[in-house]
Amino acid sequence: MTNPPFKRRRDALKELVAVARHGWLMPRTSQTLRAHRHGEHLVMFIHGYFGTGGAFHPMAEHLVARGLVPRQAQYNYPPLGSVAEHAEELSERIQQAHPDGAVCIVAHSLGGLIARYYAQVLGGRVDALVTLGTPHHGTSAAKGWPMRLARELAPDSKLLRTLDATRAQLRHTKLTSVVALHDALVSCDSAALDGSRVVHVDGVGHHGVLFDPRTWDAVEEGITLRATGEHAIADRGAPQGAWDRVAG
Secondary structure (H helix, E strand, O other): OOOHHHHHHHHHHHHHHHHHHHHHHHHHOOOOOEEOOOOOEEEEEEOOOOOOHHHHHHHHHHHHHOOOOOEEEEEOOOOOOOHHHHHHHHHHHHHHHOOOOEEEEEEEOHHHHHHHHHHHOOOOOOOEEEEEOOOOOOOHHHOOOOOHHHHOOOOOOHHHHHHHHOHHHHOOOEEEEEEEOOOOOOOHHHHOOOOOEEEEEOOOOOOHHHHOHHHHHHHHHHOOOOOOOOOOOOOOOOOOOHHHOOOO
């Protein structure tokens, strides 16, 4: 059995490495659509606060190798402005990149709130949404920040009240919440969106969740659309019973 203090130190070191990796990947951002082959659906990656889409590069390459995300794009935004403003720009980006067909969004942290505002308030197309460490119920770490965008992450902010009030707009969207059990910024309860399939990933923090193979598996399952009246057909079929499984 692993010694608890040793495990805590090991997990903290893993998160420091993940933060460094996140910074190293930031320049690998892209503003254009990447089409690896023909595909009828788009996967849009949305980064977190003070990040770029480059952080998704390892995950995206893994999913391409698995035969998914043939058409992918990153939405990059500055750490200023508001969630509403960024959601409006996201809407324009999706319309330009993929005017017709299914849309899947994979979002880290703040990016998940931008995706929800786009879908819930602006009525944007989202067939599947996977959030990673998103503060759906806010984070106390955002209290007292001078930037408006950061303050919107505080518990009981006007933004979060709006998203709570319009939650029903996601009733036809396939939802997955990936929760990092050692996230020091977003609590486990806050990272789990009500009504979503919740996947807990042990031993990783707020940034490490981006690079863990268990997260990639959860994303793969989360963006695989079933051939039902509500969801378009993607390239691969989701296993039966996927919605009932909570992975550790």
